[in-house]
Amino acid sequence: MGLFRKSRTENQPAPIEGIDTLLCDLDGVVYRGANAVPHAVDAINAYASQGIRVGYITNNASRTDAAVAAQLAGFGLHTAAEDVVTSPQAAVHLLREHLAPDGLVLVVGGDGLVDELTKAGYRVTRSADDTPDAVVQGFAQDVGWAHLAEASFALTREIPWIATNQDWTIPVARGIAPGNGTLVSAVHTAVQKLPIVAGKPETPLFETAVERFDAKSALMIGDRLDTDIKGAKRAGIRSALVLTGIDGPKQLIAAGPDERPDYILEDMRGIAEPYPAVTVTHPRAEVVEAKVGSAHVVLDGVTLSVRSRSHDRIDVIRASCAAIWNSDKLIYALEIPESMLRAWNPETDSANGAA
Numbered sequence: 001m002g003l004f005r006k007s008r009t010e011n012q013p014a015p016i017e018g019i020d021t022l023l024c025d026l027d028g029v030v031y032r033g034a035n036a037v038p039h040a041v042d043a044i045n046a047y048a049s050q051g052i053r054v055g056y057i058t059n060n061a062s063r064t065d066a067a068v069a070a071q072l073a074g075f076g077l078h079t080a081a082e083d084v085v086t087s088p089q090a091a092v093h094l095l096r097e098h099l100a101p102d103g104l105v106l107v108v109g110g111d112g113l114v115d116e117l118t119k120a121g122y123r124v125t126r127s128a129d130d131t132p133d134a135v136v137q138g139f140a141q142d143v144g145w146a147h148l149a150e151a152s153f154a155l156t157r158e159i160p161w162i163a164t165n166q167d168w169t170i171p172v173a174r175g176i177a178p179g180n181g182t183l184v185s186a187v188h189t190a191v192q193k194l195p196i197v198a199g200k201p202e203t204p205l206f207e208t209a210v211e212r213f214d215a216k217s218a219l220m221i222g223d224r225l226d227t228d229i230k231g232a233k234r235a236g237i238r239s240a241l242v243l244t245g246i247d248g249p250k251q252l253i254a255a256g257p258d259e260r261p262d263y264i265l266e267d268m269r270g271i272a273e274p275y276p277a278v279t280v281t282h283p284r285a286e287v288v289e290a291k292v293g294s295a296h297v298v299l300d301g302v303t304l305s306v307r308s309r310s311h312d313r314i315d316v317i318r319a320s321c322a323a324i325w326n327s328d329k330l331i332y333a334l335e336i337p338e339s340m341l342r343a344w345n346p347e348t349d350s351a352n353g354a355a
């Protein structure tokens with residue numbers, strides 16, 4: 001099967017071709033909980049040894065860059081604090097556009113945020129009575145009503161309000177808990193104003209990373225369409241979704257134009273492998289056909305079907321996305337076989353060697 005498949009496969013260059021900087025999301029890309037994602041560490045170390053700058057970007061505002069770097073080093077990655085770009089750093093980067101150093105900032109959040117603000121020369125307060133020049137809000141587990149009230153009091157005046165990120169939820173050991181977005185929303189409801197947001201999917205976090213790494217041609221690797229991929233697209237950065245985290249075939253097929261990655265990869269190894277050519281016939285016609293590698297998919301009216309007999313599942317996912325993304329049809333009106341939508345399972349789906 002391998003020979004036959006290869007004889008029909010036309011390839012594009014590997015995603016890493018022409019790239020000088022890899023920007024990696026963390027959870028679902030490098031690790032999942034306490035464990036490294038299979039193949040991620042070896043792949044990243046190999047790219048770094050070839051001279052690719054590897055940076056990590058995270059919306060998490062409660063840990064410092066040094067703490068994240070230490071965790072990554074524990075997995076076997078050669079990482080230093082300056083390789084990690086956090087949303088508090090992006091918030092400070094953003095604040096500089098609104099407030100000169102030495103300005104007084106009311107902080108809602110933890111030590112990581114205070115640390116970044118003071119490093120940048122800002123003075124910090126916790127009280128609205130000090131008439132701060134700006135409010136910066138990030139997540140910390142001890143943020144409570146009194147902190148949100150101080151932010152609300154300060155924001156009755158026209159001053160900048162910057163949020164590190166707008167993640168609604170935060171996964172913790174005991175389940176899903178309110179994230180920074182939920183706490184920001186409480187202040188928003190009280191003051192009827194909206195913050196400027198630094199983290200993904202907004203662009204400041206990406207801009208901070210590009211500037212720090214002097215990236216001329218970056219590739220963002222993420223596992224979430226609504227933050228990693230959407231943010232990269234907004235920042236004008238190429239992107240790849242790896243199927244090792246949150247989003248899978250179902251979310252990809254339904255992705256809107258602003259959340260569609262340039263590449264769909266099984267895992268981090270795919271960055272260095274030739275990417276199969278994607279051929280779409282008759283975009284926006286009643287019948288749209290897409291071929292990727294050995295996979296042949298047809299969207300006829302509202303029905304999506306697979307025409308090829310032998311194929312790699314990853315190519316079926318890529319071809320299904322190509323057919324749907326090149327049609328004018330609404331995703332909820334389509335009939336899509338359940339087999340195409342089921343979650344990615346590296347044990348049974350991978351053509352790349354079991355994970």
Ligand SMILES: [Mg+2]
Nearest residue numbers: 025027028223
């Ligand atoms: Mg993630």
